[in-house]
Amino acid sequence: MNIVFKALNDPTRRAILEMLQSKDMTAGEIADNFDISFPSISHHLDLLKQAKLVIAEKEGQFVYYSLNTTVVDEILKWLLQFKSKKK
Amino acid sequence: MNIVFKALNDPTRRAILEMLQSKDMTAGEIADNFDISFPSISHHLDLLKQAKLVIAEKEGQFVYYSLNTTVVDEILKWLLQFKSKKK
DNA sequence: GCGATATTTAGACATTTGTCTAAATATACA
DNA sequence: TGTATATTTAGACAAATGTCTAAATATCGC
Numbered sequence: 001m002n003i004v005f006k007a008l009n010d011p012t013r014r015a016i017l018e019m020l021q022s023k024d025m026t027a028g029e030i031a032d033n034f035d036i037s038f039p040s041i042s043h044h045l046d047l048l049k050q051a052k053l054v055i056a057e058k059e060g061q062f063v064y065y066s067l068n069t070t071v072v073d074e075i076l077k078w079l080l081q082f083k084s085k086k087k
Numbered sequence: 088m089n090i091v092f093k094a095l096n097d098p099t100r101r102a103i104l105e106m107l108q109s110k111d112m113t114a115g116e117i118a119d120n121f122d123i124s125f126p127s128i129s130h131h132l133d134l135l136k137q138a139k140l141v142i143a144e145k146e147g148q149f150v151y152y153s154l155n156t157t158v159v160d161e162i163l164k165w166l167l168q169f170k171s172k173k174k
Numbered sequence: 175g176c177g178a179t180a181t182t183t184a185g186a187c188a189t190t191t192g193t194c195t196a197a198a199t200a201t202a203c204a
Numbered sequence: 205t206g207t208a209t210a211t212t213t214a215g216a217c218a219a220a221t222g223t224c225t226a227a228a229t230a231t232c233g234c
Contacts, residue, residue, distance in 0.1 A: 005095050009093055031181095038181070039224075039226095040222070043222075045181095058230090060180090061179065061181080061230065062231090078101075082108065082156045115210060115211075126211090126213080126214095127192070129211065132211095150212090
């Protein structure tokens with residue numbers, strides 16, 4: 001859980017997740033949307049992957065990234081506790 | 088939104104939020120639950136306050152902290168976009 | 175196999191973060 | 205007014221973070 005909050009605590013990484021909603025993208029396509037170096041984006045993608053928020057699949061020389069929202073459920077559940085049963 | 092994710096990205100601060108679910112607490116009561124110095128807890132509380140996740144109210148020499156979950160809705164909404172409409 | 179393209183790894187560096195101790199501020203109460 | 209209690213502020217410091225450039229790795233197409 002720690003690592004998921006950590007992964008979400010960065011505007012670039014959140015923007016990547018939002019982008020991946022519309023379609024799966026290669027690392028390069030993702031990087032093209034930011035004024036940040038490729039290696040930095042690669043590092044962000046690695047963090048998102050560690051948090052299991054994205055899945056990486058190699059296709060030839062490309063690496064396709066896609067959303068994995070199962071871990072989002074955990075965070076949702078944690079947050080919802082604060083919205084339940086109150087006087 | 089940035090600051091909310093930042094506030095949530097720490098186990099101590101998340102534990103504080105969980106504690107405040109059962110009852111409002113003073114800064115001292117909160118600090119007693121951790122092996123961390125009072126000033127450090129005070130700093131965490133300040134961050135939570137900046138993120139508007141808690142509300143601080145002074146009563147005499149005590150400062151009572153209570154949950155403010157309105158900002159949680161924002162995060163919930165942001166997260167829910169990932170769980171909606173998918174093939 | 176070679177050169178071009180795609181991506182990651184390595185290492186460096188400035189900034190941010192979480193923690194501490196010491197000091198400051200605020201309130202209670204006798 | 206003076207001392208005790210509650211909390212925050214200030215300043216220091218090590219560790220974590222986000223970024224970069226340079227180099228390494230992997231795959232494609234000729």
